[in-house]
C-alpha cells in the first residue's frame with residue numbers, strides 16, 4: 001500500500017492548525033456518517049459491489065451519523081477560539097480515518113463538503129488495523145463504529161470509544177460533553193472493589209483512599225486537553241461545557257472524585273452524583289453532543305432519549 005502521508009490528504013496549514021498542539025480527533029466514516037445500509041451491502045455483496053454503489057452515488061450526501069453533531073460543535077468551538085485569538089493554534093483538528101478505498105471515498109469527501117465540515121485530513125487506508133496511525137498523527141480521541149478498532153486504539157494508549165448507529169437530535173451550541181467517572185475519566189479500581197466486596201466494601205475503600213487521587217481512566221488524556229481549551233473562557237461565554245454524570249453517590253463516594261478532578265486541574269462545569277439512578281433523564285436535560293460511559297445500560301438509557309453516546313469498553 002501507499003505510505004499514509006500520500007493517502008492522508010491534509011489541509012491543516014491552510015486552516016491554521018498545528019497537529020502538535022491541536023486537539024486531534026479521528027473519526028471513522030461509519031461514526032460520522034450513517035452508512036449502515038452501505039456497510040450491509042459490503043458485508044453481503046463484497047467490496048466491489050460496495051465500491052460500485054459508492055461511486056454511483058458519489059454526489060448523494062450521506063446522512064449524519066452518531067458523531068456528526070459532536071464534530072460540528074467542535075467546529076463551532078474553533079470559530080469561537082479564533083474570534084477571541086486569531087493566532088491560537090490549540091484548536092480541534094478533525095481527521096477522518098476510513099477503510100474505504102480512495103475510489104469509494106469520494107462520496108465521503110463530497111458528504112463532508114456538503115455539510116461544510118472542516119476535516120483537515122481524509123485517510124483512506126486498507127490496513128486491517130488502521131489504529132496504528134493514530135499515535136503518529138497525535139490523535140487524542142478516536143471514535144469508531146468497530147469494536148476491534150476501539151480496543152486496538154485503547155491498547156495503544158489512545159482515548160477511544162465505540163459509537164452505535166442511533167437516532168440523534170441536533171443539539172444547539174455550546175459544545176457539551178458528558179463523561180462518566182469510573183472506568184472512563186477515572187480508572188476502574190473502585191469498580192473492581194465494588195465487584196469483589198459490594199457497595200459497603202467500595203465505600204470503605206473510598207474513605208480509606210480519600211487523600212489519594214483515583215487512577216487515570218481511558219478518557220483522561222482527551223478530557224484534560226478539552227479542559228485546557230475550556231480554561232481559555234469564563235463561565236459566561238464558554239463555547240465548551242463539560243459534565244460529570246456518575247453512578248457514585250455524592251455522600252459516600254463524591255469527595256474523592258471531586259478531589260481527583262481538583263488534583264488533575266480538570267475543569268468540570270457541572271457534576272451529577274446519581275447514586276445508581278438511571279442517567280437518561282439528566283442526559284435528556286443536558287442534551288450533550290456526546291456522552292461517554294463504560295456501562296452499556298447507561299449507553300442504552302442515553303440512546304433512548306436521543307443522546308449521542310460513545311461506549312468505552314472496559315474489557316476488550
Ligand SMILES: [Mg+2]
Pocket residue numbers: 180181182183184293294295
Ligand atoms: Mg463507569
